[in-house]
Amino acid sequence: MLPSPMTTPAAMHRAEELWPDRVAVVDEQWAQPVRLTWSELGDQVRKFAAGLVDVGVEPGDRVAVWAPNSHHWPVAALGTHYAGAVLVPLNTRYTVSEASDIIERSGATVVVASGGFAGIDRLAEVSASPVAEGRTVVGIPLESPVDAPDTIAWDHFLDVSDDAIVLARQRADAVAEDDLSDILFTSGTTGSPKGVLAEHRHTLAGSHAWASNGRLSDTDRYLMVNPYFHTFGYKAGILPCLLFGVTMIPLAVYSPTEAMRLINAEKVTVFPGAPTIFQTVLDDPARPDYDLSSLRLVVTGATIVPVVLIERIQSDLGVETVLTAYGQTETSGFVTTCRADDDAVTVATTCGRAYEGMEVKLSDQGEVLARGAMVMRGYLDDPEATAATIDADGWLHTGDVGTLDDRGNLTITDRLKDMYISGGFNVYPAEVEQVLARVDGVTEVAVIGVPDERMGEVGKAFVTVAANATVTVDDVLAYAREHLANFKLPRSIEFVDVFPRNPSGKVLKRELG
Template sequence: MPPPTTLAQLTDFAAHAYEGLDALADGEVRWNFGQLSDAVHAAARAVIAHGVEPGDRVALWASNSREWLTAALGALAAGAVLVPLNTRYKAAEAADIIRRSGARTLLTERGFLGIDYVAMLHGSGEDLGALTSVVVLRGDATGTALSWDDCLARGREVSEARRSARAAAVRPDDLADILYTSGTTGRPKGVMSTHRQVLAGIEEWSKAVTLRPGDRYLLLNPFFHTFGYKAGFVACLLRGVAMFPEAVYDVDRVLRRIADERISVLLAPPTVFHGLVRHPRLADHDLGALRLAGTGAAVVPVALVDEIRERLGIPGVFTAYGLTECMGVVAVCPVDADAWSVSHTVGLPLPGTEIRVVGPGGPSAGALPPGTAGEIAVRGPQVMLGYLDDPQATARILDGDGWLCTGDIGVLDERGYLSITDRLKDMYVVGGFNAYPAEVENVLRGHELITEAAVVGAPDERLGEVGVAYLVTENGQRPDPAELTAWTRERLANFKVPRRFHVVPELPRNASGKILKAELRRAAQEDTQEAGNGRPAAPGAARHAGERTRQEEPEGESR
């Protein structure tokens, strides 16, 4: 069977190419690729029976599970457009995306972390636009909502010929999904991607990171995120990799599951690997099957790369870079690269992908020389169609030659390896000098007591802006701010030295592990205002910054 050209063909391809191999384990349910394909066929018949037509938008608001996966693939196979929703959303946030995307059907669940999404949404009084039906994938269906089991039962009345015809009618350039960024500059934007774009990017990424048939991949990244969805289960189906979804991260459970299920692939933020290598019972678990570790979304210290290879025994370690606007995949550092390269770069562009570091004139003005910092521009088959119903925002980021300006600052070295130095919008100006937080954060992490650091700009009456640092320290120790100032001043120009330091229990992060700089900027601004009123500012600001609440992430959700 030839490789799939649409996501509607994906499970049939996997069933043929990887017949008999393990495909999925979720609770007591274990499927091979043939059984998974049958389950997706049943899901496709269910959504067809439910009245979903080609091109209809289907929103999916639920945690990682086999129901999420089969319902999503079934909807795609029926020609629908998938609209995933973040499980951390509140009713107003979810309703806004449901309304603006034009979703007619919502697939959701009840009871995840004690949350009743159905009741929360319907009790909110929010305008739900074109939404006409709600289907409960997991949990009891009440009121007008239908259960997924009832939908599957109705789907048995749909003939196999009708299901097959719907899948065959899907074309590579049809819209496959709309994933919403969490943008800091306004409302979330809907990133539109075709079947061709998804498959083109993920095919090259899965080869670059060396996924192979028979691998066993613990899916920690949430399916609503481009990485959990596309570099998660789409990649697994393309490469014959068994999927082990996790709805909630728990380090003890993850450690047990890696050992018990002989997991070979683990992709997660650095904090997950940090927790594993320091787990007090690490030696009690056989992690010998692990061969591939992928991380990113934050700075990865050289020491952590070494610990992953030495303490966890994982030979292949890679970092990667991508944005929602590029299917989450742009560049990959080779899995056998030296620890310094894995730590300090995101490697080489994927085959067929171009990366250009550009100045204020944009891509049309040409590339800057190697070693020069500038905005990262990307061109390739995985670049999005554009933002839904927002041609102006699309034109600002995507030019007529296909170059997408990412808003990230980076440097290409003589090897062609890309380093991400900062977000363009994270830069702040101290007395007329540009300050890039990543540079300051790298220095702070070199202090013996500091394990994590995040720096943001805050208003300052004299200098315009100054740096404010939020720090996670060993065992919560509180280093003397004067000592930190002196230590940092020895290593950085004076204007780059943070003016305030706050020790926090943890840094706020989004679901993919990326630090929520917008939340820290708000905390720093409140800190400044309180200090101006003569009130002690640090404790309140530290508490605010340490809360694990969902806030806006940088647009593009770069990794």
């Protein structure tokens, strides 16, 4: 094996050299299933990069991608890197106003958006919004041909000249390991999403460590239900496959039936996802109808994992290795992980030990601190927040409280930042509170996470109302649906007269429930 490259264009060239005829992507979400070898994927990536060069994208420019999992996503992501540009993934659950804010703040000059899919047409939303003005918009045809004004259809965008491909190859060769690879936005306690600046070396160090820990190889086939816009789908999905020659099998809309069908048909060996994913598979009455014996590796986490679930994945599904892990966007998603030889209790009740290249320790207050190869450059246009998060010694202050056992296994016990996890997605109450506070008649809002059997946690909003004002639950929820992604929506609203507060006036959320 050649040494691990530290830029994704170099990794793309290496994959083409090592596994030219092996299958890189299987996308069965089409009338005519798409199968690309590593050579064919490399050709598509170069054409996308050449298309970017043709529309004037320069090294360091930003390209936003707003689309569900399909073979187009790795082409767009890797093609963006190949052209020396910076990837800006957009959460598919965002409203157009949320997506527009991130596109504007990141300075993206190109937006790649999907057409109609599962009842949602992101391309139409972008085309009808001011964000399309002065930007190149590329449309991905999912359920129907692209039919939006002032956009470039995917196939047309990839119809490039040989000269443009030569220029793209020159761009790829010029990419350095300390160039930015992506800006992923993650909410903060102030309620304003922060753009996390990751370099190629940060991203690939984490992806390589994750794949090595899972013992991935070019014989593996990876079912991808984790969304590509998230670190779990992108940096623990697409990029490990690129580094180790693993076949990618994207799935845009999860269902246990479709997941089991793909595992059976494609002999899937690697299947990461949130705990609820595996619960639905285990409990599906049709499970005996499918051969799932090819599965060898399951990686889960993002919430509390019952020990019995780990045991059932191993016993009922026959999975040899089940791993849990802990990370943040600020570390490309990688801080600690369990190992293949850990027992079920360790896997279920801890986040494992530091990845190779990372260090973990606790502050005097018990806050989890992380340092090493995966820690971000900083936050986009926010040096103050960067300095507050990464100290002078390079330790990233995660905002989570935890414990370390004598083997170095980390257990997260609390969150300094009030963040809760709903369906595998981080939700920051301050962001939700900022939105709900704009409802006419509302004077103050406090949001907390409460347990939910299906989602892990969901939001509950406590609201105070101005004297003589009339505000209903429907008023609050209707406004929230217009301005917040679905996973951020509070599932219940409770009106209160006053909030419990400490002597300094801060709301005591622990007394709300």
